[in-house]
Amino acid sequence: MGKLFFGTQTGTTEGVADLIKKHLPNLVSESKCIQFAKKEELEACDFLVLGGSTWGDGELTDDWLDFFPQMDLIDFSGKKVALFSLGDQVGYSYNFVSAMRLLYDKVIERGGQVVGNRISKEGFEFDHSESIVDGHFVGLVTDEVNEPELTDERVRVWAQQVLAATGNSAVAV
Numbered sequence: 001m002g003k004l005f006f007g008t009q010t011g012t013t014e015g016v017a018d019l020i021k022k023h024l025p026n027l028v029s030e031s032k033c034i035q036f037a038k039k040e041e042l043e044a045c046d047f048l049v050l051g052g053s054t055w056g057d058g059e060l061t062d063d064w065l066d067f068f069p070q071m072d073l074i075d076f077s078g079k080k081v082a083l084f085s086l087g088d089q090v091g092y093s094y095n096f097v098s099a100m101r102l103l104y105d106k107v108i109e110r111g112g113q114v115v116g117n118r119i120s121k122e123g124f125e126f127d128h129s130e131s132i133v134d135g136h137f138v139g140l141v142t143d144e145v146n147e148p149e150l151t152d153e154r155v156r157v158w159a160q161q162v163l164a165a166t167g168n169s170a171v172a173v
C-alpha cells in the first residue's frame with residue numbers, strides 16, 4: 001500500500017486526488033495535502049503518488065515549495081512513484097503542467113522509479129510543456145479549467161499504466 005500527496009493553491013486538486021485514489025484502491029490508502037505531510041510518511045511508502053496543480057509560471061504550488069527541500073533528505077531507491085499535474089492548456093499554453101517535471105527530476109535524482117510515465121499528448125492543445133520526456137507526458141495530466149469532463153477517462157488510462165507497472169490488475173470504478 002502507498003499514499004498520495006498533493007499540492008494545491010485553490011483546492012481544485014483535492015477532487016482529482018480523490019478520483020485517483022478511487023482508481024487505485026489497492027495502491028493508495030490515503031490522500032493528503034503535502035502541507036500536512038512529514039518526510040517520514042513518504043519514507044515509509046514503497047509506492048507514492050505525488051502531484052498537484054502547476055502554478056505561477058510552470059511552478060509548484062506554495063505547499064509543495066515549502067516541502068520540496070525535504071525531498072533531498074528522502075531516499076527514493078526501491079520506491080515506485082506515479083506523478084500527476086493539473087493545468088490550463090489555454091491560459092498557460094507555453095508552460096502547460098510544467099511543474100510535474102520538477103517532481104519527476106527530483107524523484108529520479110533521489111533514486112526512485114517513475115511509473116505511469118508514458119502518457120499521450122493527444123487530445124491536448126498547447127505550445128510547450130517541460131513535463132514531456134521522449135514524446136510523452138511523465139504522468140497524469142488533467143485540465144479542470146477547460147476539459148473537466150475528460151478527467152475521469154484520463155485518470156483511468158493513466159491508472160492502467162500504473163497498475164501494470166506495479167503488478168496489479170485494473171478494478172472497476
Ligand SMILES: Cc1cc2nc3c(=O)[nH]c(=O)nc-3n(C[C@H](O)[C@H](O)[C@H](O)COP(=O)(O)O)c2cc1C
Binds near residue numbers: 007012056097098
Ligand atoms: C496564477 C495562476 C498561475 C497558473 N500557472 C499555470 C501554469 O504555469 N501552467 C499550467 O498548466 N496551469 C497554470 N495554472 C492553472 C492551474 O493549474 C489550474 O487552474 C488548476 O486547476 C488549479 O488547481 P488548484 O486549485 O488545485 O491549485 C495557473 C493558474 C493560476 C490562477
